[in-house]
Amino acid sequence: MTNRPRSLAAGVTAGLLLVGTPALAGAVTPPTSTEPSPALDPAAGTRAATPTRRPTTKVPTMTGAGGAVSSVDETATAVGIDVLRRGGNAVDAAVATAATLGVTEPFSSGIGGGGFFVYYDAASGRVHTIDGRETAPRAFTPTTLTDGAGKALEFDEVVSSGLSVGVPGTPATWDAAVSAWGTRSLGSLLAPAEKVARRGFTVDAYYRSHTASNAKRFAMFPDTAELFLPGGAPPAVGSTFRNPDLARTYRQIARHGVDVMYRGRIGKDVVAAATRPRTAPGLTVRSSPMTPADVAAYRVRRPAPVVAAYRDLQIVGMGVPSSGGIAVGEILGLMEAYAARTKVSTAAATPVDHLHRFAEASATAFADRNRWVGHVPGVPTRELLSRGFLGERACGFDPAKAAARPVPFGTPDGDYGACPASAGTTGAGREGTSTTHLNVADRWGNVVSYTLTIEQTGGSGITVPGRGFLLNNELTDFDFVPVTAGVPDPNLPGPGKRPRSSMSPTIVLRDGRPVLTVGTPGGATIITTVSQILLGTLDRGMPLVDAIAAPRISSRNTGATAEKTFLATPEAAALAAKGHRLDPVDQIGNASGIRLLPGRRFEAAAETTRGGGGSAMVVRADRNR
Numbered sequence: 001m002t003n004r005p006r007s008l009a010a011g012v013t014a015g016l017l018l019v020g021t022p023a024l025a026g027a028v029t030p031p032t033s034t035e036p037s038p039a040l041d042p043a044a045g046t047r048a049a050t051p052t053r054r055p056t057t058k059v060p061t062m063t064g065a066g067g068a069v070s071s072v073d074e075t076a077t078a079v080g081i082d083v084l085r086r087g088g089n090a091v092d093a094a095v096a097t098a099a100t101l102g103v104t105e106p107f108s109s110g111i112g113g114g115g116f117f118v119y120y121d122a123a124s125g126r127v128h129t130i131d132g133r134e135t136a137p138r139a140f141t142p143t144t145l146t147d148g149a150g151k152a153l154e155f156d157e158v159v160s161s162g163l164s165v166g167v168p169g170t171p172a173t174w175d176a177a178v179s180a181w182g183t184r185s186l187g188s189l190l191a192p193a194e195k196v197a198r199r200g201f202t203v204d205a206y207y208r209s210h211t212a213s214n215a216k217r218f219a220m221f222p223d224t225a226e227l228f229l230p231g232g233a234p235p236a237v238g239s240t241f242r243n244p245d246l247a248r249t250y251r252q253i254a255r256h257g258v259d260v261m262y263r264g265r266i267g268k269d270v271v272a273a274a275t276r277p278r279t280a281p282g283l284t285v286r287s288s289p290m291t292p293a294d295v296a297a298y299r300v301r302r303p304a305p306v307v308a309a310y311r312d313l314q315i316v317g318m319g320v321p322s323s324g325g326i327a328v329g330e331i332l333g334l335m336e337a338y339a340a341r342t343k344v345s346t347a348a349a350t351p352v353d354h355l356h357r358f359a360e361a362s363a364t365a366f367a368d369r370n371r372w373v374g375h376v377p378g379v380p381t382r383e384l385l386s387r388g389f390l391g392e393r394a395c396g397f398d399p400a401k402a403a404a405r406p407v408p409f410g411t412p413d414g415d416y417g418a419c420p421a422s423a424g425t426t427g428a429g430r431e432g433t434s435t436t437h438l439n440v441a442d443r444w445g446n447v448v449s450y451t452l453t454i455e456q457t458g459g460s461g462i463t464v465p466g467r468g469f470l471l472n473n474e475l476t477d478f479d480f481v482p483v484t485a486g487v488p489d490p491n492l493p494g495p496g497k498r499p500r501s502s503m504s505p506t507i508v509l510r511d512g513r514p515v516l517t518v519g520t521p522g523g524a525t526i527i528t529t530v531s532q533i534l535l536g537t538l539d540r541g542m543p544l545v546d547a548i549a550a551p552r553i554s555s556r557n558t559g560a561t562a563e564k565t566f567l568a569t570p571e572a573a574a575l576a577a578k579g580h581r582l583d584p585v586d587q588i589g590n591a592s593g594i595r596l597l598p599g600r601r602f603e604a605a606a607e608t609t610r611g612g613g614g615s616a617m618v619v620r621a622d623r624n625r
């Protein structure tokens with residue numbers, strides 16, 4: 001999951017948010033809530049060194065006008081709101097928010113990683129996407145992640161090594177988004193994040209605990225240890241964490257553009273760090289075959305969005321190499337097909353029946369996703385979301401009991417009829433559980449849904465020396481070897497290939513206009529979490545913040561989990577009686593979203609408690625909250 005500092009060092013907060021911004025200060029200061037501001041590190045040179053209680057701006061939901069931002073982190077959300085308040089649009093605010101998350105959430109995202117940017121453009125009424133996924137070096141082959149004799153390399157060994165590092169796509173994503181649709185320069189949008197990196201933010205328990213859980217890995221790489229384990233240990237709660245190297249890197253990108261990353265000195269340093277990772281004495285790790293030419297060849301892709309019809313809505317998401325848009329669309333499509341078969345709508349189903357349907361739909365969608373979706377030509381996206389295919393896939397649905405797992409995959413061949421004979425089954429490789437998501441909606445009606453990652457919490461563990469950011473381990477999202485013998489695997493490594501993702505930044509349209517945006521981290525559970533939230537708010541009448549807070553289940557065909565809070569409910573026992581086996585986990589996802597209300601008003605929402613709670617803000621909050 002993501003880890004987040006709770007609050008900025010006070011001097012930065014003042015500069016960004018509170019001084020001379022009466023409208024914003026009013027908007028982001030809830031009337032009653034306060035949180036203690038920890039003592040600041042005097043060595044950090046920030047102004048307010050006295051511990052005080054200051055009003056928090058961190059609330060999980062806020063309704064109002066002028067634009068909205070939601071993310072896991074208060075500082076990043078506030079930076080986005082400030083951009084909107086000063087007249088920037090949703091794309092501007094999304095890039096500034098993401099850049100700030102790269103500072104305050106360095107273990108979940110940053111310029112050493114990649115992501116998927118989905119943008120609704122109000123002027124044209126069109127949705128655009130940017131595929132900023134990390135890419136394998138051209139020397140990669142389908143057997144690169146094996147020992148040469150057909151055996152998969154040890155997963156954990158690959159994670160913390162240069163071999164897992166894909167060419168980063170995040171700087172190129174920001175550049176592409178701002179050049180195409182922004183109204184500000186990339187440099188000016190990096191400035192608030194640069195300031196946070198330079199002045200520092202206050203370490204909270206989450207940041208510390210995520211550092212601590214990575215401490216062993218970070219100690220393998222002296223440059224990472226030096227940055228993230230100052231004095232050899234995770235920083236104390238309440239101390240100020242500064243990252244002057246990252247501040248300098250942001251300044252260089254601001255001044256020279258992203259070419260310094262792809263064709264310049266920072267890119268050279270990325271290649272050096274991936275190909276010759278500096279390790280602690282006596283330790284060696286695998287290295288990447290990445291070359292400067294691989295980095296220079298990096299391009300974002302602009303695939304058409306995946307659009308799934310659901311009731312009177314269009315669910316718009318990310319296409320290949322993400323499986324998110326397809327799988328979320330299939331889950332919802334199957335829910336509609338079950339409603340048609342049973343003549344009981346998703347809205348009217350009992351809570352248990354609803355969850356049973358959801359688990360069956362999820363397992364079925366994962367069966368198809370694992371078989372058909374990857375960064376390969378000819379993914380049958382349209383067929384997988386067609387009414388014919390969905391009807392056929394729903395034909396075995398039994399309201400009384402769970403289908404045997406693993407559910408076989410279907411055949412999206414355009415020829416659909418009665419329940420077909422089982423086509424075979426396949427599983428999925430491992431995916432991490434880190435990443436971060438943000439949403440922005442502006443006063444002109446533009447909307448951004450953006451999920452970005454460095455894969456595992458802490459990525460590869462390798463910090464680019466002197467540059468202040470971690471490199472991703474995204475290439476471990478490839479299947480190291482074919483998952484099922486005899487079944488084609490679309491997610492094997494290859495030259496210049498992008499690993500399959502589950503990231504599901506989603507925008508929901510009604511009559512072509514946005515009504516909702518949502519997303520989350522969580523590896524493969526992203527798909528089920530986004531679907532569960534969409535169903536909760538679109539069908540089950542839940543306010544967005546409640547749909548986000550609801551206990552989660554994730555039935556993924558070859559694996560199924562539920563939060564312990566869910567397993568304590570009566571619904572859990574009823575699902576077990578239907579044959580659902582759900583393994584307990586503490587937490588699934590860390591979601592956020594925005595509902596677009598009539599009259600250009602917004603309901604921003606984030607987690608209430610997961611990960612310590614997220615941060616939802618609007619530019620002008622309703623007074624009667």
Ligand code: GLU
Nearest residue numbers: 433434435501502522523
């Ligand atoms: N690497 C994963 C993916 O692209 C995301 C990791 C996560 O969300 O934790 O699907």
